[in-house]
Amino acid sequence: MTALPQRTDRKLGLVIDLDTCVGCHACVVSCKGWNTENYGAPLSDIDAYGAQPVGTFLNRVHSYEIQPQEGGCSQTVHFPKSCLHCEDAPCVTVCPTGASYKRAEDGIVLVNEDACIGCGLCAWACPYGARELDQAAGVMKKCTLCVDRIYNENLPEDDRVPACVRTCPAGARHFGDLGDPESAVSQLVARRGGFDLMPEQGTKPVNKYLPPRPKDRLAAPPALAPIPDRDASGFFAWLDRALEKI
Amino acid sequence: MHPAPSVIIFTVLSGAGFGYLAFLGLGLAATGWLAFWQFALAFAMAVGGLVSSTFHLGNPQRALLAFTQWRTSWLSREGWAAVASLLLMAAYAIGAIFFAKVLRPLGLAGATISIGTVFITSMIYAQMKTVPRWNSWLTPVYFIACALSAGSLLSGLRGPACLFLVALGVVQIICWMSGDGRFANRGHDMNSATGLSGRIRLFESPHSGTNYLMQEFGFEVARRHAAKLRVICIALISAIPALILLAGNYPALTGPAFVLHLTGTFVSRWLFFAEAGHVVQLFYGRQTA
Numbered sequence: 328m329t330a331l332p333q334r335t336d337r338k339l340g341l342v343i344d345l346d347t348c349v350g351c352h353a354c355v356v357s358c359k360g361w362n363t364e365n366y367g368a369p370l371s372d373i374d375a376y377g378a379q380p381v382g383t384f385l386n387r388v389h390s391y392e393i394q395p396q397e398g399g400c401s402q403t404v405h406f407p408k409s410c411l412h413c414e415d416a417p418c419v420t421v422c423p424t425g426a427s428y429k430r431a432e433d434g435i436v437l438v439n440e441d442a443c444i445g446c447g448l449c450a451w452a453c454p455y456g457a458r459e460l461d462q463a464a465g466v467m468k469k470c471t472l473c474v475d476r477i478y479n480e481n482l483p484e485d486d487r488v489p490a491c492v493r494t495c496p497a498g499a500r501h502f503g504d505l506g507d508p509e510s511a512v513s514q515l516v517a518r519r520g521g522f523d524l525m526p527e528q529g530t531k532p533v534n535k536y537l538p539p540r541p542k543d544r545l546a547a548p549p550a551l552a553p554i555p556d557r558d559a560s561g562f563f564a565w566l567d568r569a570l571e572k573i
Numbered sequence: 574m575h576p577a578p579s580v581i582i583f584t585v586l587s588g589a590g591f592g593y594l595a596f597l598g599l600g601l602a603a604t605g606w607l608a609f610w611q612f613a614l615a616f617a618m619a620v621g622g623l624v625s626s627t628f629h630l631g632n633p634q635r636a637l638l639a640f641t642q643w644r645t646s647w648l649s650r651e652g653w654a655a656v657a658s659l660l661l662m663a664a665y666a667i668g669a670i671f672f673a674k675v676l677r678p679l680g681l682a683g684a685t686i687s688i689g690t691v692f693i694t695s696m697i698y699a700q701m702k703t704v705p706r707w708n709s710w711l712t713p714v715y716f717i718a719c720a721l722s723a724g725s726l727l728s729g730l731r732g733p734a735c736l737f738l739v740a741l742g743v744v745q746i747i748c749w750m751s752g753d754g755r756f757a758n759r760g761h762d763m764n765s766a767t768g769l770s771g772r773i774r775l776f777e778s779p780h781s782g783t784n785y786l787m788q789e790f791g792f793e794v795a796r797r798h799a800a801k802l803r804v805i806c807i808a809l810i811s812a813i814p815a816l817i818l819l820a821g822n823y824p825a826l827t828g829p830a831f832v833l834h835l836t837g838t839f840v841s842r843w844l845f846f847a848e849a850g851h852v853v854q855l856f857y858g859r860q861t862a
Contacts, residue, residue, distance in 0.1 A: 329642045345769075355779075380782050387779035389856055391763075393771040403776060404769060408856065417702065423649035424638035442638050445631015448648055450789065451574075454703045454766075456853035459785040465631025522768045525852065527760050528702055536768055 329422045331415065335434035338506030339472055340412050340533035341492065342515055346540050348499040350390050350405030354491035358386040358409070358470075361490035366475050367440045371463035383461045385409055385470045386491055395541065404539050407500070409491070410457035410470035411524065411532030412436050418449035418458060418469075426467070434506070434533055435474055440466040454528045477502075505533050574704065575792045576846035583626035584694060584716070585838045587655070589727075590619025591687040592720030594662045596728040598684030602666070604673040612666040614727070616659070623655055647696040654693050658686040691720040698845075705755040706849040711748050718744045719838055722810075726831050731818050738818070738834070742811030745841060749803060756850050766855035775858030790851035794844070802844055809837025 362385055363370040372382035386409040394401045412429075416436050419427045426442035427449050429435070438449075445465040450458040458469045473489035476482060486493060492500045503512030512535075515521070521535035559567050593615040602608050627633045642649040661683035668674040695716035698707040718741040725734040763773040783791075814830040814837075817823075850859070 329645045350777075381784055381788075383785070384780075389775065389779050390777035391767060391769065391773050392776040393769055393773050395771045402771075404767075406767060406856075408779075420645040421648065421700070423640075423642050423646045423652070424635065425642050426638075442635065443632065444635045444639060446639075446648065447629070447631075447789065448697070450785070451701055451851070452703060454852045456786045456790070456856060460631055460789075462785070467631075524768055525761070525766050527765055528852070538768070 329419050329425050329427055331419055331429055332431035335414075335430070335506065336432050337504045338412075338414070338434045338533045339477070339503070340434070340505045340512075340535070341409070341472075341489070342501040342503070342505075342512045342521060342535050342537065343407055344499040344501070344519075344537040345404050345406060346499075346519075346537060347497045348388075348405040348407060349497045350388055350403075351496065352388050353494050353496060354407055354500060355384060355386050355388055357490040357494035359384055361473060361476070362468075362471070366471050367438070367468070368461055368464035368466055370468060371461050373462050381462065383459045383468050385457075385459075385468060387456075399544055400542050402539065402542050407491075408455060408457070408524075409534075410436060410472075411455055411530070411534040412470075412472065414531035414533060415529060417452040417454075417528075417530060421448045421452045423448070435472045436469070437471055437474065438467050438469055440464070443467050454525050454530065455532075472502075505535065574846045574849040574851060575789050576843050577629050579625050579628040581839065581842045581846065583622045585622070585719075585835065585842050586618045586625065587622030587694065588691055588716060588720045589723035589835060589838070590615050590617070590622060591655075591658060591690050592722070592724030593727045594619060594658065594724075595684040595687040595720070596724040596730070598662060598665060598680035598682075598687065600675060600677060600680055601728045601730070602669045602675060602680070604669050604675070606670075608666065608669040612662070612670065615662075616666075619655070619659065647693055647700055651690065651693045651697060654686060654690040658683055658690050661686060688717060688720065691716050703852050704849050705759050705761065705852075706752040707845075709748075709751065709755065711744070711751065715741075715744050715748050719810075719841075722814075723831070723834060723838070726814060726818075726827065726834055729824060729827055731822060735815050735818050738811045738815040742807055742815075745807065745810065752848075756852075761852050761855060763855050763858070763860070766852065778857065786853055787857065790853050791857065792847055794847040799844065799848060802840055806837055806840040806844060809833050810841050811837070 359370055370383040374380050386407060389406040391404045391406055392401050393404055412434055416429055419429050424442045424444055426439045428437060443466040445460055447460050449467055450460060458467050461468050477487050488502045492502045501512050501515060503510045505513055507513060516535045519537040521537050523532050597611060597615060602611060627636055639649055640652050643653050661679060665676055665679045665683050668676045692713050695713040699712035702708050722737040722741045725737050814834040817826050817830040
């Protein structure tokens with residue numbers, strides 16, 4: 328089971344637009360909300376109201392400051408990160424029990440929690456920090472791409488996307504089949520130059536990130552340049568001459 | 574990486590135990606009561622280590638499932654190899670202890686699989702591309718050198734033990750020297766992690782507290798202490814036991830030499846985990862340089 332499928336019929340995944348993400352963490356909250364009460368064990372919080380709260384999340388937003396190489400203003404980039412559902416997922420092959428698997432039909436990487444012994448090896452193998460061992464249940468938790476929403480015919484059609492995509496107020500998250508070059512997400516990636524995270528690890532992530540556009544550079548003269556001399560008249564002309572003579 | 578005591582105890586004790594079993598299997602086992610104590614020590618270390626490894630599991634009651642994925646998973650293969658070598662060596666031990674019979678072919682097979690088990694254990698770590706310090710052919714060499722040193726030392730083979738101890742010292746130093754720069758040499762930095770260009774710093778962490786990832790992968794050991802521990806490690810794991818053996822043929826000193834060597838192996842293994850950096854730290858603002 329932990330052998331990776333030769334190929335998957337579809338490559339479902341996310342496209343995350345770093346240009347439009349505003350870093351509101353709504354995707355983090357909606358992800359936790361949906362996934363704590365649906366697929367598998369709840370996403371526990373330990374010492375939630377104490378001094379050292381720790382909890383399990385499947386999606387987290389980092390914020391970075393970039394100083395462009397060519398100078399100019401620095402830029403803040405909000406960076407949501409969850410499982411990238413890699414084609415060559417190292418987390419799957421290391422699993423000793425067969426709990427971790429990649430689905431041949433749509434490429435989603437899932438954990439069968441009934442078979443997970445909580446050894447943590449898959450989290451070690453993941454370069455992206457996409458897997459977290461739940462401290463209460465002792466099983467590995469990860470993004471399911473909301474597998475219990477996207478095929479769920481009990482939900483209105485609008486809602487059959489991952490919770491993070493549905494909730495994003497900035498439209499920074501897109502869901503679709505990245506294996507189909509005609510799909511909206513594939514075209515978005517092609518148009519905007521979508522890229523992989525840590526490509527040197529050879530994981531071939533399905534999820535893509537769209538780069539932030541560089542900030543505008545101001546063309547106007549610097550605001551604090553000296554005010555040019557102008558011809559004075561009247562009282563100021565007299566004062567000017569008088570001061571010159573001292 | 575977080576230096577979890579259960580995993581350190583597992584790799585150190587099992588490594589020494591399987592190393593000793595390998596030498597016993599090569600025909601160095603006695604017969605009768607002496608053989609009983611030899612095998613008791615070897616099995617206690619090998620099995621004790623394996624039992625310790627289950628303490629870090631979230632759901633150890635399902636541990637038997639770990640035998641199912643031997644085709645892809647080194648951890649699963651380790652389970653098989655460990656059970657196979659323990660069973661073969663148990664049969665061999667019964668022959669030696671109760672029937673005063675040393676079954677040569679059985680012993681050789683057991684010895685081979687015992688060293689194979691140590692190799693497979695090392696591959697659990699060596700396969701991790703995410704931890705550049707481990708991801709090298711030197712990791713199996715280091716684990717096997719530890720096992721052979723412990724095994725030959727306990728078997729009372731002064732010559733080979735000296736050789737293996739010195740070789741282990743050299744391998745250990747090479748591991749440190751080549752491991753220190755491997756993270757940066759692989760080209761992992763915050764730019765490759767995030768795909769962003771320019772100079773990057775973590776402006777705001779995704780969470781104000783800690784989390785599983787930071788506890789598991791965020792462990793940093795102070796360089797000052799690491800340097801001191803490396804000196805202590807080389808002295809205990811290799812230099813002092815080798816000097817004790819070179820001082821002359823004093824069988825009474827085998828025990829103390831082994832205890833020193835094993836203590837050194839614990840220091841070495843603590844450093845193996847504590848000094849290993851995981852690439853996920855880059856997302857949390859670790860600079861490689």
